[in-house]
Amino acid sequence: MSLHLRIARPVTDLRRAVTQYKSGLSLLELGSFTNHEGFDGVMLGAPGAGYHLEFTFCRAHAVAPTPTPEDLLVFYVPDQSSWEGRCRAMVSAGFDEVAPYNPYWLRLGRTFEDHDGYRVVFQNADWQGHPRG
Numbered sequence: 737m738s739l740h741l742r743i744a745r746p747v748t749d750l751r752r753a754v755t756q757y758k759s760g761l762s763l764l765e766l767g768s769f770t771n772h773e774g775f776d777g778v779m780l781g782a783p784g785a786g787y788h789l790e791f792t793f794c795r796a797h798a799v800a801p802t803p804t805p806e807d808l809l810v811f812y813v814p815d816q817s818s819w820e821g822r823c824r825a826m827v828s829a830g831f832d833e834v835a836p837y838n839p840y841w842l843r844l845g846r847t848f849e850d851h852d853g854y855r856v857v858f859q860n861a862d863w864q865g866h867p868r869g
Contacts, residue, residue, distance in 0.1 A: 741787040742779075743809070746799040747852050753791045754778045756850055760829030761811075762822075763789070771795060801852040805837035808847075809856045812863040819860040823848075826856065 747753040757763055763780040766788055770776050774796040781788030789809075792799075813819040823846050827833065831848035836857065841847055845859040 739786065742790055743787065744790040744792060745852075745854060746801055747791045747793060748801065749851065750776055750778065750791055750793040752851060754780065756829045756831065757789060757791070760826040760831055760848070761856070762825065801854065803853045803855065805855065807855065808841075809854075810841075810845075810859055811857070812859050812861055814860070814862045816860060819858060822858050826858070831856065 745753075754765070757780055758765065761780075763782060766779045766781050766783070768776075768778040775792050775794050777790055777792040779788050779790045811822070813822055826846075826848040831850055834847050834849045834855070836842060836845070836847040836855075841857050841859070844861045845857045848856045848858070850856075
């Protein structure tokens with residue numbers, strides 16, 4: 737079975753979020769909608785990836801983003817040069833580098849926060865998943 741993950745987040749400024757995430761994470765705009773039952777939205781991702789991000793803005797009433805310091809998107813980038821480039825891109829895109837709430841992310845990673853308080857970690861390591869038996 738093939739699964740696809742969508743991570744949906746309300747934002748206060750849709751255009752700003754789209755611009756920031758496209759630039760910082762090198763994502764493409766995969767789709768969008770305008771005034772769909774009072775919501776505008778944009779989906780960002782990489783073609784063929786098993787996930788995409790959806791950012792939404794509600795026209796009818798404010799839906800305030802409420803992330804905590806532990807609500808993270810974590811990207812594992814094992815190649816040192818690629819990781820350094822990705823971190824530079826995040827800063828250039830307007831993300832603020834912040835201290836992680838969990839000190840684990842300091843060991844091999846850097847944590848960035850967008851204007852709504854959502855956090856992204858770039859970890860300079862491979863992710864090794866262990867299936868449960």
